[in-house]
Amino acid sequence: MEKKTTPKKNAAKNLAELFEDSLQDMFWAEQAILKGLDKMKVNATSSKLQKAIEKHHGETQQQLELLERVFESLELPAKGKKCEAMAGILEEGNTILKETEEGAVRDSGIIAACQKVEHYEIATYGTLIAYAKTLKYDEASKILMEILEQEKKTDEDLSKLATSEINGKADA
Numbered sequence: 001m002e003k004k005t006t007p008k009k010n011a012a013k014n015l016a017e018l019f020e021d022s023l024q025d026m027f028w029a030e031q032a033i034l035k036g037l038d039k040m041k042v043n044a045t046s047s048k049l050q051k052a053i054e055k056h057h058g059e060t061q062q063q064l065e066l067l068e069r070v071f072e073s074l075e076l077p078a079k080g081k082k083c084e085a086m087a088g089i090l091e092e093g094n095t096i097l098k099e100t101e102e103g104a105v106r107d108s109g110i111i112a113a114c115q116k117v118e119h120y121e122i123a124t125y126g127t128l129i130a131y132a133k134t135l136k137y138d139e140a141s142k143i144l145m146e147i148l149e150q151e152k153k154t155d156e157d158l159s160k161l162a163t164s165e166i167n168g169k170a171d172a
Contacts, residue, residue, distance in 0.1 A: 019131040020076060023067070026124055028080030030064050033117060036090045040114065043097050046107045052161055053114070056154050063147050073139040089116050104169035111162045118155040125151060 012018040034057060041053040071078035093113035100106040125148040132141035 015131055016135055019128065019135060019137075020074075021081065022124065022128055022131070023070060023076075024079060024081035025083035025086070026121075026128070027064070027067050027071075027078060029083040029086035029121070029124075030060055030067065031080060032083070032086055032090055033060050034064075036093055036117070037114075039097070040093065040110045043102070044107055044110050045103055046161075046166060048161055049107050049110065049166065052157060053110075056114070059150050059154065063150065066143050066147055070140045070143050073143070074137060085120060086117070089113075089120055092116065104166060104172070107166045108162065108170040111158050111166060115155055115158050118151055118158065121151045122148065122155065 012021050037053050037057045037060065041050050041057070044050045044053060068078040093110075093116070096109040096113050097106065100109045125144055129141055129144045129148060132138075132144060
């Protein structure tokens with residue numbers, strides 16, 4: 001039988017602390033994503049995919065600035081805390097690079113890896129928005145919504161690129 005988990009001494013005791021903890025996770029995650037995107041761009045062979053990754057890199061830098069504004073709105077220091085989930089997703093992306101041949105197959109794998117990142121971000125930003133609304137952090141909620149919309153758009157763009165071009169070449 002599974003044992004109950006004992007919380008750490010500094011475990012969140014209320015929604016505001018859980019929100020702050022999750023916000024720190026995403027601040028770390030966005031910084032780590034920047035490095036991951038650099039690696040994906042270097043390994044991509046499709047110029048369209050390279051451009052999409054470059055665009056997302058710029059958006060990620062902007063999202064870090066937006067997250068800093070969220071911290072400011074709450075009078076909290078902008079700091080990150082390692083996000084184990086994102087670290088795992090990024091490591092899986094590295095594994096995909098090692099397990100695919102250069103070309104369209106690897107490009108398809110890169111898109112898959114990037115979309116896994118996007119899906120995690122979409123889920124987490126959606127949760128942060130729900131917390132912010134409950135906590136009546138109106139400015140934070142508005143800023144986080146802006147980030148969420150960018151993440152959804154990036155995911156959509158990656159899907160279009162995969163289905164219109166990359167995946168068909170990988171199947172040849």
